[in-house]
Amino acid sequence: MNAIEIRNLCKNFGEKQAVAGLDMTVPVGSIYGFIGENGSGKSTTEKIICGLIHYTSGSVKLYDRDYKDPDVRSSMGVLIEAPGCFPGLSVWNNLMIQATNLSIENKEAAVREVLIKVRMEGAAGNKYKNCSLGMKQRIGIAMALLGNPKLLVLDEPINGLDADGMRIMREILTDIAKSGSTILISSHILGELEKIATHYGIIRNGKMIVEMTAEELEKNCPTFVAIQTKDNIKTREILQKKYSKVLEDEQKEYLRIYDAESPEEIVKYLYDNNIIVNEVKTDKIGLEEYYINLMANKEVK
Amino acid sequence: MSVNFEKNTFKKRIKSMLGVDIRRMFTSPLFYIMVGVSLVIPILILVMTKMMDGTVSVDPQTGKETVMEGFKNVWQIIGAVSGGKQGMSMDITSMCNINMMFFLISIFVCLFVGDDFRSGYAKNLFTVRSKKDDYVISKTVTCFIAGASMIIAFFIGSMIGGAIAGLPFALEGANVYNVIMCIISKVLLVGIFSSIYLLASVFAKQRLWLSLIIAFGVGMLMFMMIPIITPLNSTIINVLLCLLGSALFSFGIGFGSKAILDKSSLV
Numbered sequence: 035m036n037a038i039e040i041r042n043l044c045k046n047f048g049e050k051q052a053v054a055g056l057d058m059t060v061p062v063g064s065i066y067g068f069i070g071e072n073g074s075g076k077s078t079t080e081k082i083i084c085g086l087i088h089y090t091s092g093s094v095k096l097y098d099r100d101y102k103d104p105d106v107r108s109s110m111g112v113l114i115e116a117p118g119c120f121p122g123l124s125v126w127n128n129l130m131i132q133a134t135n136l137s138i139e140n141k142e143a144a145v146r147e148v149l150i151k152v153r154m155e156g157a158a159g160n161k162y163k164n165c166s167l168g169m170k171q172r173i174g175i176a177m178a179l180l181g182n183p184k185l186l187v188l189d190e191p192i193n194g195l196d197a198d199g200m201r202i203m204r205e206i207l208t209d210i211a212k213s214g215s216t217i218l219i220s221s222h223i224l225g226e227l228e229k230i231a232t233h234y235g236i237i238r239n240g241k242m243i244v245e246m247t248a249e250e251l252e253k254n255c256p257t258f259v260a261i262q263t264k265d266n267i268k269t270r271e272i273l274q275k276k277y278s279k280v281l282e283d284e285q286k287e288y289l290r291i292y293d294a295e296s297p298e299e300i301v302k303y304l305y306d307n308n309i310i311v312n313e314v315k316t317d318k319i320g321l322e323e324y325y326i327n328l329m330a331n332k333e334v335k
Numbered sequence: 336m337s338v339n340f341e342k343n344t345f346k347k348r349i350k351s352m353l354g355v356d357i358r359r360m361f362t363s364p365l366f367y368i369m370v371g372v373s374l375v376i377p378i379l380i381l382v383m384t385k386m387m388d389g390t391v392s393v394d395p396q397t398g399k400e401t402v403m404e405g406f407k408n409v410w411q412i413i414g415a416v417s418g419g420k421q422g423m424s425m426d427i428t429s430m431c432n433i434n435m436m437f438f439l440i441s442i443f444v445c446l447f448v449g450d451d452f453r454s455g456y457a458k459n460l461f462t463v464r465s466k467k468d469d470y471v472i473s474k475t476v477t478c479f480i481a482g483a484s485m486i487i488a489f490f491i492g493s494m495i496g497g498a499i500a501g502l503p504f505a506l507e508g509a510n511v512y513n514v515i516m517c518i519i520s521k522v523l524l525v526g527i528f529s530s531i532y533l534l535a536s537v538f539a540k541q542r543l544w545l546s547l548i549i550a551f552g553v554g555m556l557m558f559m560m561i562p563i564i565t566p567l568n569s570t571i572i573n574v575l576l577c578l579l580g581s582a583l584f585s586f587g588i589g590f591g592s593k594a595i596l597d598k599s600s601l602v
Contacts, residue, residue, distance in 0.1 A: 035337065062338060084462040087600040097338050102465040104348070105340040112462040114602075118455035120363065127362050132459055134354040137347055177459060184338060187462075214338075 035098055037062045037185055037216035038083060043092035045078055045240075052078040053089070054240035060218055060233065062097070065211045067231035068220040069325060075240035076220045077114065080187050083218070084112050096185065108136070111183030113191050117174025121163035125154065125173055128162055129180065136181040148176040151206055167194040175203065179210070186210065188219045192226055204230050228321040236328060244328065255319045259297045260288040262313040263304070272307045273300070288313075348464065352473035355460070360447070360477055369443045369481065373436060373488035374495075377412055380431050381496035409497030409504050413490065414517050414567035416508035433489050433521060434561040440482040440525060441532045441550035447481070448474055448536035449543045457540075457601050467596040471589045474533050475526070482525035490518055509568040516569040523574065524565060526581030528554065530588040537592045540601075 038060035045053040053075040060066045070076045081087045082094060085102060094101040101107075119128040126145065133141035149155045152172040157165065165173065171194045178186055186207075192200050200223075207217055207230050221227045234251060236244040246254070263269045266282065266289055273280045279292040294300050297314045304311055319327075360366045384405030392401050406412060412432045451457045464470060497504060506514070532550045539546035564580075565573060 037338075081602060084458070085465050086458060086461060086602045088598075097340070103340075104343045104465050107465045108343040108463045109340055110462050112458060114458050116455055118458045118460075120359070120450060120454050120456060122364065123359075123362055127358075131355050131358055131362075131456075134358055135351055135460060136463060137343075137351040184340070 035062050036060060036095075037064070037097060038066075038218065039093075039095040039098075040079070040083075041093045043079065043082065043094065044090045045075075045082060045087070046090045052240055053082070056092070056237065056240060057242050057245075058235055059245065060216060060235075062216055063211060063214050064233045065207060065217045065219065065231045066233045066235060067224075067227040067321075068218055068235050068237065069224065069227070069321075070220075070237035071329065074237045076237055077189055078240075079237070080114055080189050080218065080220065084110065084114065084187055086114070106185075109181075109184040111178035111180065111186045112188075113174045113178040114187065114189040117170055117177060119162045119170070119173060119177070121161070123162060124158065125149075125160055125162055125165065126158040128173065129158075129176060132177050132180050138181050144180055148179045151179060151202075152176045153202060168196055168199055171195055172199065175206070179206070182210075182213070182215070184215050186215060186217045186219075188217065190221055191219065192221055192223055200226055224322040224325055225320065231321075234321070236325065238329070251321060251324065255321075255324050256292055257316060257318040258290040258292045259294045259300055260290050260313075260315050260317055261297075261300060261304070261311050262288050263309055263311055265309075269304065269309050272304065272309065276303060345466075345469065348466065348469040349472060352464070352469040353476065356473045356477040357480075360481060363450075365443065365446055366481055366484075369439065370484050370488045373439060373485040374492040376435075376439075377433075377489055377492035378496035378499060381406060381409070381412060381493065381500040381502060384431075385500035385502065406500075406502055408507070409493060409502045410506060410509070410514065410567055412493045412496075413514065414521075414565060414569075415562060416566060416568050433486065433493070434558065436482075436485050436489050436521075437524070437528050437558065437561060438551065438554055440478070440485060440528055441535075441547070441554050443481055443485070444478045444529055444532035445536050445539075445543060445546040445550055447478065448533060449539065449541060449546055452541040452601075453543070455602070461596075461601045467593045470596065471533070471537075471592045474592075475530050475585050475589055478529035478533060479526050482529050483522045486518070486522050486525060506567075513568040513570065516571060516574050517565055517567050520565040520569050520573045520577040521561070523577035523581045524561065527577075527584040528557070530585040530592070531557075534588050534592045534595070537595050540599075 036059050038058060040056055040058040043053050043056040044051065056079060068076055082089045083101065085107065096106045099106050129145040129148065130141055133144050138144045149158055152175055154169065154172050154176060157169060162173065175191055178188065192203055195203060211217055219227065232248050234246055235242055270280055270289055273289065273291060277291050277293050281290045283290055291300055297316055301311050301314055387403045388405035390403040392403065451460060531553050535549035536546045539549065564576060
């Protein structure tokens with residue numbers, strides 16, 4: 035069973051087509067990283083899933099039911115764009131209102147639990163409008179976590195979080211996924227997303243261009259040997275005589291050799307050509323680089 | 336892998352939605368400010384008009400003298416006896432009375448409902464609520480409670496203001512029963528107005544200015560009917576008429592509000 039199943043989804047805003055025949059499959063229990071450029075249709079798709087905007091054509095199913103099914107929808111948590119809180123009310127009251135909205139039996143305990151989870155228990159009495167950007171983001175996450183939702187839709191949840199906040203967020207989401215809940219998360223911070231996501235979907239111009247599991251990404255991301263020498267330009271010329279794919283990294287610090295058997299082989303080859311290698315390491319391209327290459331229409335492998 | 340979901344019945348949905356709105360109403364300062372203002376307005380009106388009563392103002396160009404006339408009786412601020420001479424007059428007693436509360440109620444409804452959309456809470460609210468009937472019912476009930484509280488606060492304020500201004504409490508052409516029926520009728524009338532204002536608010540969503548313009552416009556059109564159907568000498572007939580009107584309007588306009596929410600984007 036899939037938590038979200040979208041087929042041929044289209045959404046037009048007047049003349050503009052925000053989503054153009056999108057297909058998307060989010061398996062139950064997965065952490066689905068939803069990636070795309072600004073304006074690619076991520077937020078629009080998420081809003082459609084949450085029933086906040088209507089789609090033009092296609093179909094959206096949640097847990098094999100119609101996406102409007104009230105039983106499924108009452109088990110959803112959401113954080114889209116900014117957290118939806120009343121600025122004049124305290125953090126506690128905002129969360130209590132959402133706990134009431136979700137018909138949670140023991141509201142106080144549930145609110146206390148999520149506040150502890152997002153490390154905000156000390157700020158419960160603060161007015162929402164007086165909270166910092168990072169705190170507001172944590173409150174939004176706490177709000178989405180209330181009632182242990184089966185499906186969590188998070189749009190840029192780590193925006194505005196500090197390093198510690200990101201770590202906490204990672205731990206929380208991993209724990210939720212372990213309990214069988216499904217998480218759809220969109221973020222531009224791909225390094226963070228890569229640490230938790232089990233599935234990925236890359237959207238461009240309203241269309242899904244790639245859907246894959248974390249294992250498939252791993253296979254699609256080639257390993258390489260990175261070396262650093264005193265004169266990388268000269269070294270590159272020498273390496274290109276033997277290896278077909280030698281590239282410089284973005285910072286222009288290392289040379290990457292994609293078709294080498296082993297680092298030792300390269301070091302020996304360069305030594306034979308009177309070049310001393312300062313540093314050598316094996317690495318592989320990550321989600322971010324894979325995504326950038328994909329977006330630039332480069333051949334990844 | 337099968338996932339089971341708890342049944343989200345209408346009873347459960349309406350209970351939680353009412354819980355949200357009632358909690359919001361009582362935890363936000365807006366409700367207390369509005370009730371406070373409703374309490375103070377009649378006191379100010381009665382005391383100030385008493386102070387100005389009999390004051391003569393002269394137009395410097397024409398030399399025409401105008402005598403300011405204030406309230407002669409506390410009950411004038413609640414309503415006029417139908418058929419009486421104040422019935423169709425446009426002086427201060429016919430304009431500054433309890434009926435102006437129906438405009439103040441529009442401000443409350445537009446702010447209260449619009450806050451859901453302006454704050455972004457609508458995203459949390461409507462993600463877990465695919466059916467909009469519970470939202471419309473709950474908002475109508477909550478706004479009715481708030482509006483009724485404002486009408487009662489105005490009534491209490493009138494009594495206090497009348498006592499401070501030293502105005503007579505003697506009833507002419509009506510009795511205590513009529514006054515009670517008049518107040519109940521006005522309270523019931525809140526149902527009609529709050530459902531209209533709710534419709535304006537869900538149509539305008541985060542655009543407060545638009546909801547206020549629509550609410551004020553419609554309020555102006557319906558304003559003149561208030562003294563006619565809720566005079567000071569109201570009877571049970573007036574109460575039943577207002578009850579029926581309130582039920583019909585809430586039901587009919589509520590459907591309109593639900594249709595708008597169903598058909599339009601919520602963010």
